[in-house]
Amino acid sequence: MTRVGIIGASGYAAADLMRLLLGHPGAEIVALADLPDKCGPLARLFPQFAGRLDIRITPADAEALADGCEVVFLALPHTASMTYAGPLLEAGARVIDFSADYRLKTPGLYEKVYATPPDEANLADAVYGLPELYRDEIRPAQLIANPGCYPTGVILGLAPLVREGLIDTHDIIVDAKSGASGAGRTPKLLTHYPECNESLQAYAIGAHRHQPEIAEQLSYLAGTGVDVLFVPHLAPMDRGIESTIYAKPLQDLTRERLAELYHAAYDAEPFVVVRDEPPATKHIAGTNYVHVFPTLAGGRVVVSAVVDNLTKGAAGQALQNMNLMFGHDETAGLR
């Protein structure tokens, strides 16, 4: 049994990870930690675990956690993660970080986006935890930078095109729509029920922090710089992201050719399904699946990709990474 600890246990991504771990045949949750004011019995904070997971959240102590756990998930906001990752690694635990702290490798980029210098000491060894792209690097990794929710769907939606050089990498538009759990569990006006319900709006147009992550990862695949105009929207639902991606083809493409390309890229993947009609977020809600539908319209390649922001976009993907790192079946706990 892989012994698991979670820091930041009071958030939605952590709760989704617990839900998944309860069904994992080879892992057990041994410690939950968070800030002192969020400690106490788990079921007090998340009543859905009453009778299912009888455990207390305790103050985070890296050394103690590393002592009892083989792997520690950091379900923390950016800049908070980096205060724990180093000590945990030093004390011998492997770390899977949900934040952006170890995602951006381009020198200076993290600081530019997050206004804080990165943890240079550990950044170099961190592996971007998108199994469909980096499965071999993930297996032996000590530190995983778990991808952002938006980037997961967008990168997988574009990878076959970018890798083959089929589209203009300077003319990509992504129009994404996310459910409200992506904004976290702290109450705020934007996600106050009577404001958010029955409403849809764009936000952070061209200025969302996931844009540099998407562009950097796509540039690795392209072997050249990639520009992406990324426009997120808040949609009135709990979970799920739909990303509609618009790209300009560099050569004549047909729908058949596109379908072949995506099937070739993904048919062996356990969690990516190539669809032949536009997918709905409900089709993947609560699961680790990505559904992608590529087509042609108006002279563009149009790809619709859906992921669950908390599962494949955070906790499920983290568990997929853990499975790879610890030799479990990659799909354990995720079917």
Next chain:
Amino acid sequence: MTRVGIIGASGYAAADLMRLLLGHPGAEIVALADLPDKCGPLARLFPQFAGRLDIRITPADAEALADGCEVVFLALPHTASMTYAGPLLEAGARVIDFSADYRLKTPGLYEKVYATPPDEANLADAVYGLPELYRDEIRPAQLIANPGCYPTGVILGLAPLVREGLIDTHDIIVDAKSGASGAGRTPKLLTHYPECNESLQAYAIGAHRHQPEIAEQLSYLAGTGVDVLFVPHLAPMDRGIESTIYAKPLQDLTRERLAELYHAAYDAEPFVVVRDEPPATKHIAGTNYVHVFPTLAGGRVVVSAVVDNLTKGAAGQALQNMNLMFGHDETAGLR
């Protein structure tokens, strides 16, 4: 008092029109008509009118309607409208049609899109009922082609740019998200609550019938051909459409210049508000307002426009047209 009749009284757009007419100081509903199996007391069909509007829906009879009404609204699907418009006009009533039957003027286009020949006899005299563009033509019109819900927001969102020749008219992408009432009142799986709730999906990618309407209207404004890639989405809410529009500027633009352009275009308009941040559909739900927010991002002009699909996108705009046609204050019943 302007005497009003409605054919197609059993649908959502008709119900929204009745809601608005109840608050109109200078109009009264004198007749509601529909197919025989949809006749009966209005409050049986729409309980929200119990105690407010005590009237029966009766079988549609053009001559009788024209006899009692100065204006008849056709809240009917395409091809159904054209069977009523001619007889009503001949019998002396003015007609405001919610369907697509009189919107497309380009020869052959209606038949191509709707697989039926148009009503040529009346098509030429029909006026496209978008007051912000055609106010003077609307006033004396006998037959109004009320714009589609998607086109209303998209055309108003793009008009200032297209009119001034500021964008490449062959590189326009519109990513629109609509609430479920846009699909009408007939139950179907797509809008069955447990399917549609908590879900968002693209549909009719590049193949929606509102695309030719948008392109034709924009080409009139541009004085040249316009291509639009239009991708609609179904969002889990009752009402509202958010359209995020992506266009390539032909010259250097700044956000300030954009704001000025839109304010110049719309500040005198009673129902168009230029916002300085992205609008939410909730801000215009149930109203005849359009909120638009133009900005620049990633080398593109990005415009977010929101309208209520039933009000400014159908019934409200129809009433605005009626106000113009009959000399009422343009905003009567719409504030």
Next chain:
Amino acid sequence: MTRVGIIGASGYAAADLMRLLLGHPGAEIVALADLPDKCGPLARLFPQFAGRLDIRITPADAEALADGCEVVFLALPHTASMTYAGPLLEAGARVIDFSADYRLKTPGLYEKVYATPPDEANLADAVYGLPELYRDEIRPAQLIANPGCYPTGVILGLAPLVREGLIDTHDIIVDAKSGASGAGRTPKLLTHYPECNESLQAYAIGAHRHQPEIAEQLSYLAGTGVDVLFVPHLAPMDRGIESTIYAKPLQDLTRERLAELYHAAYDAEPFVVVRDEPPATKHIAGTNYVHVFPTLAGGRVVVSAVVDNLTKGAAGQALQNMNLMFGHDETAGLR
């Protein structure tokens, strides 16, 4: 034109009142006030008023408000209202209070429920603003205690039975379900979208502050003490309250007799509709209507009553009261 001021302009009930006043032919909003940190242009706080109501919220000053306004609505929480009502009345304004501060007349009851002594000086003259019961007292009143949202539907749902002595006044159960706007605009975990959406729960079982208000009002109608077990629930919707009321008949009743009783009580009322099947909250959403459906089942009278918590349950009823007080048509601005 009746000149209107509102204190507490930053809340949902105030916003609903503004929406209604915009359509009122004989009233105008001349002043909006709130706490200093909530001041500023109205459209900054409530973008739905952009282009419709160009006014600033300013710090509340009773004397200045009384100077410019004939009536001031207090859209404030309990205990806050009583700090403004006295000074406003003294300065010559009439006051319609949305809070509980002037609703409870039984000596000691207000202090018991709200842990603060009431404003005895003005309490005696306050009129409970339920027009269907107290129309004649409302007309000349200087101070109106506008009823609570839950009590409005429950009292109207029970009044015909209680007045006629047809039910056991010590065996009444009310199971009520409210939309989330009833909890106000301050973000909190209970109404955080990902918590509240897709969820329904009971709260404050037998301990809600509206219970004493319901019991007191019903006891006036009954001429004897009334016990009510009141259990509210939070439902995943913006607006609306459905109250299912269970009462034990004291004599043999039939459904026909019940229907007659309710029709006799309400058919002359402009805003109460007696239905012949269970009403849905959507039938009255955004309106000042109450729909009631009385029936018999399992040896009980069962009444389902629906109201919009913000309109008939707050702002609409307040406006109905204003109409009565200032000689407007009772339904002005409310159709």
Next chain:
Amino acid sequence: MTRVGIIGASGYAAADLMRLLLGHPGAEIVALADLPDKCGPLARLFPQFAGRLDIRITPADAEALADGCEVVFLALPHTASMTYAGPLLEAGARVIDFSADYRLKTPGLYEKVYATPPDEANLADAVYGLPELYRDEIRPAQLIANPGCYPTGVILGLAPLVREGLIDTHDIIVDAKSGASGAGRTPKLLTHYPECNESLQAYAIGAHRHQPEIAEQLSYLAGTGVDVLFVPHLAPMDRGIESTIYAKPLQDLTRERLAELYHAAYDAEPFVVVRDEPPATKHIAGTNYVHVFPTLAGGRVVVSAVVDNLTKGAAGQALQNMNLMFGHDETAGLR
């Protein structure tokens, strides 16, 4: 591996069962069947199974199913189930029926409620599949009558009180609120998104078919007749039922005594959690758990019980029954 077949594979309860079976370590789905017009690849009907369950739905053939399956789940409407149960049993399969066909044992009751004579031949041997009450009878059973969604929560919510004779069995009121998936997958106006969303209403007041099931089961526990007034409501959410139960105590009870009683009844149960505050349906959404909260208010015992209508109210409970019948851990596939 227990070989499983499902007839009625096109409905929501069947889909929920498939979801659960995918995570069951000791069972496999070998056949899915339905009416001829609902046959085809499963993922065409339910895209959420694309890539997870590659199987076709084929026309139902009892003999063939019994040949390949040890157990067949009948996810069918009442009266349809009884045409399959007999032949399946005869051919050697064990049967778990989701419909009401084998639930009512009182002579004449089934026919009275469902207007069809029951399958007398098999009714006598059918076991009511509520494990918390009939675990020992379920283990050897050949035919399980899986409880209704409403009855599951209500019976478990009342069982401790009724068994101990603590309440008046002729004065029980149940006010229940259900999500829309309870109405099935066939589109109809009541559950059409723009009708059902943002709305709550009572229906079938005192006349719902689950009332006799509740009363019969409670009378077995009470050893005497039980009357229940049952009033269901439709709430705007996908899943979940909250039942608020009102009962008159026959002796002095305290909240402490109630809590003890419920803990004694349920602490050993794997899927029933006794809460110390009102539970939300979200706490049990998608799970096989029941949360119950008993309290006292206004002289009544008030119990709030929540279940997921599709899981503990149908598919999850059915799987729990299968686990008992085939010697699996009772919680297999359900944690």
